[in-house]
Amino acid sequence: MLHEDIEKVVFSEEQIQNRIAEMAKQITEDYKDAQEEIYCVAILKGAVMFYTDLVRRLELPVRFDFMIASSYGNGTSTTGSVKILKDLDYDIEGKHLIVIEDIIDSGTTMNYLNKYFKERKPKSVKLCSLLSKPSRRMVEVPIDYCGFEVPDEFLVGYGLDYAEVYRNLPYIGVLKPEIYADN
Ligand SMILES: O=P(O)(O)OC[C@H]1O[C@H](OP(=O)(O)OP(=O)(O)O)[C@H](O)[C@@H]1O
Numbered sequence: 195m196l197h198e199d200i201e202k203v204v205f206s207e208e209q210i211q212n213r214i215a216e217m218a219k220q221i222t223e224d225y226k227d228a229q230e231e232i233y234c235v236a237i238l239k240g241a242v243m244f245y246t247d248l249v250r251r252l253e254l255p256v257r258f259d260f261m262i263a264s265s266y267g268n269g270t271s272t273t274g275s276v277k278i279l280k281d282l283d284y285d286i287e288g289k290h291l292i293v294i295e296d297i298i299d300s301g302t303t304m305n306y307l308n309k310y311f312k313e314r315k316p317k318s319v320k321l322c323s324l325l326s327k328p329s330r331r332m333v334e335v336p337i338d339y340c341g342f343e344v345p346d347e348f349l350v351g352y353g354l355d356y357a358e359v360y361r362n363l364p365y366i367g368v369l370k371p372e373i374y375a376d377n
């Protein structure tokens with residue numbers, strides 16, 4: 195039903211947590227002289243697990259904000275159109291922004307959101323993504339902090355869903371082929 199649907203584990207819970215600790219150390223170091231709050235924006239829903247694990251390890255004054263963006267529907271490839279279902283709560287003009295994503299795949303979502311953020315004139319914007327799938331990229335998206343590069347496989351777990359299921363797995367894996375409705 196849940197674990198039984200997984201063909202293989204790609205990143206274990208331990209591998210994910212170890213990498214997040216390294217990323218948090220790097221970000222803490224990079225912003226240690228900022229002397230202002232860092233606005234950490236999660237792009238939900240996928241980034242929920244990564245966000246909470248990462249920010250609790252940042253030794254910096256952080257402000258939480260959340261956007262909900264969606265473009266995948268129930269399939270395994272982007273629809274190409276990004277819907278913002280929830281906007282930022284704060285005015286980010288003149289602020290340091292770190293955008294926190296679970297995965298950059300085709301790049302469509304972040305390409306769209308980058309333009310949106312830049313129009314709001316933050317002091318700086320950096321992108322932090324746990325995963326990057328470079329072989330699927332349709333638009334270039336610079337990633338400042340990347341956890342792991344992954345091959346061209348549809349991944350689930352640790353926030354990543356297939357048709358809204360499997361987000362609560364503590365590891366990242368690949369589903370058995372018979373699970374996909376579009377197979
Ligand atoms: O680089 P891309 O091809 O745009 O793919 C990346 C985006 O896809 C996923 O979101 P999704 O639209 O599935 O919404 P979700 O976060 O609610 O799962 C993921 O969380 C990223 O935001």
Ligand code: HPA
Binds near residue numbers: 299300347350354
């Ligand atoms: O591999 C993926 N898995 C789940 N959601 C995604 N959104 C973009 N790529 C993926």
